[in-house]
Each structure stands twice: as structure tokens, then as C-alpha cells.
Amino acid sequence: MEAVRHYPVAVIGAGPIGLTLVNLLGRFGIAVLLVERNPTTVQEPRAVSIDDESLRTMQAAGVVETVLGGVVAGYGSHYYTRRRTRFARVEPTGQPYGYPRRNAFRQPVLEGQLREALGRFPHVEARFGWKLLDYAQDEARVTLSLEGPDGARQDVTCDYLVGCDGAASRVREVQGVGLEGTTFDERWLILDLENNENTTKHTEVFCDRHRPCITLPGPDRTRRFEFKLLPGETDADLLAPEMVERLLRTHGADPRATLRRKVVYRFHARVAPRWSFGRVFLAGDAAHLTPPFAGQGMNSGIRDAQNLAWKMAAVLEGRLGPGLLDSYERERKDHIWQMVRLALRMGQVMAPRSWLHGALTQGAFLALNIWPPARDYVAQMRYKPPPRFHEGFLLPDGRGRASLIGRLLPQPRVRRPDGSEVLLDEVLGNRFALLARADDPAALANLNQPLWERLGAVRLVVTPGATDSPGTVSEPAGEAGNGFRAALAPYAGCALLLRPDHYVAASIPLVDSKSAVLAVEALLAATGKAAPVHAGILTTISENAPG
Structure with a gap:
């Protein structure tokens, strides 16, 4: 009998979420099986807006330059009354994460680009025209029953299964779970x-x-x-x-x-009550549906993919225990509901319940235009909830709203010792990092505990002025540099522990780091005993190495 093939990860659904997840896992060196019931990626328009966070994820996946070639970057929104009088203007100019806040794209083009990019990875297998019939899991693995385009059936196994198969998810259906919550129909x-x-x-x-x-x-x-x-x-x-x-x-x-x-x-505005079931996970529309008015449906799913990818890689590589994956839903679900509420509020502006409601809403926006801070709050999209985790794989530092813990680190352009300028993530790579902003290029020298080697953490000092020291970059002038300096100002004398998705997990005092290191050790221990490195894991490819 033919041996049953095994994969560390199987992903069901080759839409933008599944394709993004597989590209990210591919860069981490994880062997993946991608299964898509249709013979090709979508050919008709669907999602049309991609935001700065998603473009940063495309950067992590190593495809951003290709994707930007098919994007109209940096568009805004103008709001009009029934009589065609403009009462609000949204045209954000800042690029806190390295890219314009709002961008237009064509989903068939994006999916084609992401599918083609899979050709970089000999450890990724894509099966189009195949569908998932059923699956079952035990403590060791998930067994999938698949059907090919000719009707032939095949069983395969995997360590983890991710359903990126849309609102009518077969992966979710097998679990007997529907979409619940507030419905906006x-x-x-x-x-x-x-x-x-x-x-x-x-x-x-x-x-x-x-x-x-x-x-x-x-x-x-x-x-x-x-x-x-x-x-x-x-x-x-x-x-x-x-x-x-x-x-x-x-x-x-x-x-x-x-x-x-x-x-x-x-x-609809609906969310699955659970996103994980042992070794099985849901992402994108399989886990949540968001009204389109904020343009966050696909973008929210791409955040799911980014969150899941590094965690699965860390577990399969043996750096962290499988309990790390328990933080996926806890970190993502609150932000999903924030995006849903934002979309509902925007929908109420677009479709007022009555003449009076519309007049009051539009009049309020016109009044806000008189006061520059209020006008900029709207124009610069400061009403959009920033990505932030309040619980999960992180150590709160008690700084309240000013804290960077659980936040996505800003991404300015930085200057390397050789004089070249790149976005910060190109230096950090998709891995743990210790980052400090300091005058002294040797600021991280005292952080020599074995913990950082276990995590594979790269070290980087960002200096205010030009630098030629290894392991350093200098920050730029202008708005991007100002935003980065302002964000890190409360952390003078500290190193930030960055996760591979570039969220801040903890702050480590540079002078007396003992208690902080113990706290990070406890955080790692809480994920459970790390498993040995799986035979299907490859060494992280060189293009993902810090510059």
C-alpha cells in the first residue's frame, strides 16, 4: 500500500488568506500542503482595498515589490451629501508602517502573484482542483480525506490544519460550528x-x-x-x-x-465562537465576516495569517511549545470586533437611518472641519483602531495607553552602515529581535543570557546619528523618524523584545535585566514543553536573514 504522506501544515483554501499564510510559512522553511477546490485562483473582482498593515505582511512574505506593481497606492475617501456637497475628506499622508494607509488592488492579480510566488519553495505543494471531504484528529496528528479532480481519493496527515476556505468553510463545518454574533444583513x-x-x-x-x-x-x-x-x-x-x-x-x-x-x-458582521479546535484552526472569512464599509474584510484575514504563521513556525521548529498557538484567537478576536464596529459606524454614515440622522451626522463632520485637530483626526484615519493586543504572548509593562507592548512597531526607513536605506523590517527579518534606540552601538552587550540564543533573536541598535558599527542602523529625519522616536521615547535605557510579526512582546532594562529575563523565561515556559524539531522543517532561507 502507498504510504500516507505527512505535512507539518495543511492549508485549505487558496484565496488571499490561504496564499498569504503559505507564503509566510514557506519563508520560515515550513513544508506545507495547500488544497484548493477550484482549478485556479479567482478570476473575477472581489476585494479591492489593501491597507498598510497587509502590505507590510506582503513584505514579510517577500512579495511586496511584485504586489506594489499592481496597486494604486495612497487613495483617500470623499464623503458627499445627497446634494453632492462634500462634508468629509479622508486622505491620510502618514506611513507609520512603511506603506500608504489605503491602496487599491485587484484580487485576481494579487492571488495570481501569490500563487506564482509559491514556486520559490520546493517544500510547498499546491493542489488545485482538490477538495477536502473530511478530517479527524488525535493527539498526534490530523488525518485529511481529499478528493482529486478525477474523483480519486487520498488520505494525508499533518501536524496542523488551517481552514482558510471562506464563509462556507468545510473545515469549520466538520467541527459543527457556525458564525455567531451581531448580524448586519x-x-x-x-x-x-x-x-x-x-x-x-x-x-x-x-x-x-x-x-x-x-x-x-x-x-x-x-x-x-x-x-x-x-x-x-x-x-x-x-x-x-x-x-x-x-x-x-x-x-x-x-x-x-x-x-x-x-x-x-x-x-454580515459575524464571528465564529471558536477559532481553534486542538490541531485545527480557522482564519479569514472562515472565522469572521466583516461589513465592507471599512475595507477590512480581507485585511483582517491577512492579519490572521501573519499571527498564525510565525507561531506555527516557532512551535514546529521547537523554539516554543504548542501552547503558543492558544494565543492566536485571544490576540486576534478583540481587534476583529473593533473592525466590525468601525465598519458598522461607517455604514451608518453612508446610509443614514433618516433625514434627521443624516443631517446631524453630516453637520457634525462639517463642524469638525473648522478645528484642525478634529479635521486631521478624520483626514489621517486616526479613527481606525490601531493593531494592539491586550493579552497573549506578551508581558504588559504597566505604562497604560503609552505602552508599546502588544503594539505593532512603527517601520521607518533606516540607514545601514554601508549607507544604503531600507525599511526597518528588512534588517530585522521575520524572527525574534532585541531592539534598542541608543547612542551607544554596544547598548545590547549586557543582554547575553542563553534565552536570546534559544529564541534565535537578532540584535539591533538604532542610533540617532550616522553609524558604521555592525548590528546598528541610524534612523532617518522627517516625519517617519519623528514618529519612531516618539514611540520609543518612553523606552530609553530599555531593549524591546520584538516577535517575528514585529509586535512588541516585552521591554528589557539594559542595566538590570534579571527580573525581566525571568519574566520572559516564564512566558516561554507557559507555552509548554517545546517539541523536537520536526523532520519536515527546513532551515530558514537566506533571503529572510537580517541585512
């Missing part, structure tokens, strides 16, 4: 245009209770229009060609554009 007509010449750089939001409309830019003369269905209307009413033509004509579409797709979507 509305129908919107989605129209995707190609060869659209009559376009603007920004999203336009027409906040009209009679017929709310959103029109979003895209690369290569594409544009999306979204119209809310009203009570009593059927899908067929708005899908009728004459209605489609009228709606597009009244909202500035190019009459010569090609209609690529028209579909009615139902949007």
Missing part, C-alpha cells in the same frame, strides 16, 4: 467596470438614505460601484440592465466602460 449591488476613463483617484461616498452609493478606484482604469438595495426591492430589480445603466449614469461612470461583473451581495 444588507443587500448591495456590486458593479465592476473596466476601461473606465471617467474616474477620480479617491473613493466617493454618496451618503443618501434614498440610495447610498460608494464608488472605489482600482488599477488599470477599473472602478467599482456599490448601491444599496432598498426595502421591497428584489435582486432582479437592480440587476436589470436598464437599472444598472441608470445607476451608473447618475454617479459619474464612463458610459463606454465595460461592465465586468454585476452581483448582489449580502454583508
Whole structure:
């Protein structure tokens, strides 16, 4: 009999979340099986907005330059009353994580890029046209029953299974778990245009209770229009060609554009009550559905992939115990609900409940424009909840809201000793790191405990001025440097312990580090006894090494 093949990780679903997860695991050297029931990646438009955090994840996956080639970077949103008076403008200029805050893309292009990038990894196997029939797990492994395009069946095993297979997830279905929570159920007509010449750089939001409309830019003369269905209307009413033509004509579409797709979507705000079941995990739409008004559905799933990838790699490499994976849901779930609430609030602005509600909301935004700090709060997207963990794999330091613990570290451009400038993560790599901002290039010399070797932590000192010392970089001038300095100012005399996803896990005093080191040791011990390195794990590839 043919031996059953084993993989450290199996990922079900080759959408943007599954493909991102596999690319990240591939860079960590983890052998992965990717299973997708469709014969290819999606060919029609779906998600259209990718944010700065997701682009930073593409950087971690080693594909950001390719992805940026198909992106319209740095667009904003303009909000209009029913009479087409602009009452709010969102055009963020800052790049705290190294990339513009809002960017337009085409999902078929992104998925094609991510699929092609898998060719870098001889340890990744992708099976398109295969579907998951069933699976079962025990203490040692998960056994999957798969069916190929010719109907042939095959069993494989894995250490961990991740369901990235969408809202109708088969992985979640086998567990008998549905999506629960607050439901925001509305129908919107989605129209995707190609060869659209009559376009603007920004999203336009027409906040009209009679017929709310959103029109979003895209690369290569594409544009999306979204119209809310009203009570009593059927899908067929708005899908009728004459209605489609009228709606597009009244909202500035190019009459010569090609209609690529028209579909009615139902949007929900729902979350699975559990995201993990022993060796089985859910990510992306399989775990949560977010209304589209904040553009955070796919981006939230990419955050899931980033969170899971380094943890699975750390466990499979034997650096940390399997209890580390328990922190995945605890860290991600709160932020998901923050994104859901943000989307619901934005939906209320776009589709006011009544004439009075709309007038009061729009009047409030106009009033905010008078006061620069309030105007900038909106324009710079400071209303978007920043990524932050309050519990999980971290050690709170008692600094309250000013604390960097649990936060994603800002990513400025830095100057290497050879004079070249790169984004900070290119120096750190996707691994644990000890980072300090100090005048002394040898500031980390006293942190010589075996703990840091066990974690494989790289060391980096960021100096205010030019430096030619190994293990150092200098910070830039300008807004990015100012933001980085401000963020690290409370941590003078400390090193920050960074996780491989560039979130801050702990602060370590440089002078008397004993108690902090003991606390980090206890944090590691809480993940459980680390398993030996799995035979399917490869050495981390050189392109992921710090520069």
C-alpha cells in the first residue's frame, strides 16, 4: 500500500488568506500542503482595498515589490451629501508602517502573484482542483480525506490544519460550528467596470438614505460601484440592465466602460465562537465576516495569517511549545470586533437611518472641519483602531495607553552602515529581535543570557546619528523618524523584545535585566514543553536573514 504522506501544515483554501499564510510559512522553511477546490485562483473582482498593515505582511512574505506593481497606492475617501456637497475628506499622508494607509488592488492579480510566488519553495505543494471531504484528529496528528479532480481519493496527515476556505468553510463545518454574533444583513449591488476613463483617484461616498452609493478606484482604469438595495426591492430589480445603466449614469461612470461583473451581495458582521479546535484552526472569512464599509474584510484575514504563521513556525521548529498557538484567537478576536464596529459606524454614515440622522451626522463632520485637530483626526484615519493586543504572548509593562507592548512597531526607513536605506523590517527579518534606540552601538552587550540564543533573536541598535558599527542602523529625519522616536521615547535605557510579526512582546532594562529575563523565561515556559524539531522543517532561507 502507498504510504500516507505527512505535512507539518495543511492549508485549505487558496484565496488571499490561504496564499498569504503559505507564503509566510514557506519563508520560515515550513513544508506545507495547500488544497484548493477550484482549478485556479479567482478570476473575477472581489476585494479591492489593501491597507498598510497587509502590505507590510506582503513584505514579510517577500512579495511586496511584485504586489506594489499592481496597486494604486495612497487613495483617500470623499464623503458627499445627497446634494453632492462634500462634508468629509479622508486622505491620510502618514506611513507609520512603511506603506500608504489605503491602496487599491485587484484580487485576481494579487492571488495570481501569490500563487506564482509559491514556486520559490520546493517544500510547498499546491493542489488545485482538490477538495477536502473530511478530517479527524488525535493527539498526534490530523488525518485529511481529499478528493482529486478525477474523483480519486487520498488520505494525508499533518501536524496542523488551517481552514482558510471562506464563509462556507468545510473545515469549520466538520467541527459543527457556525458564525455567531451581531448580524448586519444588507443587500448591495456590486458593479465592476473596466476601461473606465471617467474616474477620480479617491473613493466617493454618496451618503443618501434614498440610495447610498460608494464608488472605489482600482488599477488599470477599473472602478467599482456599490448601491444599496432598498426595502421591497428584489435582486432582479437592480440587476436589470436598464437599472444598472441608470445607476451608473447618475454617479459619474464612463458610459463606454465595460461592465465586468454585476452581483448582489449580502454583508454580515459575524464571528465564529471558536477559532481553534486542538490541531485545527480557522482564519479569514472562515472565522469572521466583516461589513465592507471599512475595507477590512480581507485585511483582517491577512492579519490572521501573519499571527498564525510565525507561531506555527516557532512551535514546529521547537523554539516554543504548542501552547503558543492558544494565543492566536485571544490576540486576534478583540481587534476583529473593533473592525466590525468601525465598519458598522461607517455604514451608518453612508446610509443614514433618516433625514434627521443624516443631517446631524453630516453637520457634525462639517463642524469638525473648522478645528484642525478634529479635521486631521478624520483626514489621517486616526479613527481606525490601531493593531494592539491586550493579552497573549506578551508581558504588559504597566505604562497604560503609552505602552508599546502588544503594539505593532512603527517601520521607518533606516540607514545601514554601508549607507544604503531600507525599511526597518528588512534588517530585522521575520524572527525574534532585541531592539534598542541608543547612542551607544554596544547598548545590547549586557543582554547575553542563553534565552536570546534559544529564541534565535537578532540584535539591533538604532542610533540617532550616522553609524558604521555592525548590528546598528541610524534612523532617518522627517516625519517617519519623528514618529519612531516618539514611540520609543518612553523606552530609553530599555531593549524591546520584538516577535517575528514585529509586535512588541516585552521591554528589557539594559542595566538590570534579571527580573525581566525571568519574566520572559516564564512566558516561554507557559507555552509548554517545546517539541523536537520536526523532520519536515527546513532551515530558514537566506533571503529572510537580517541585512
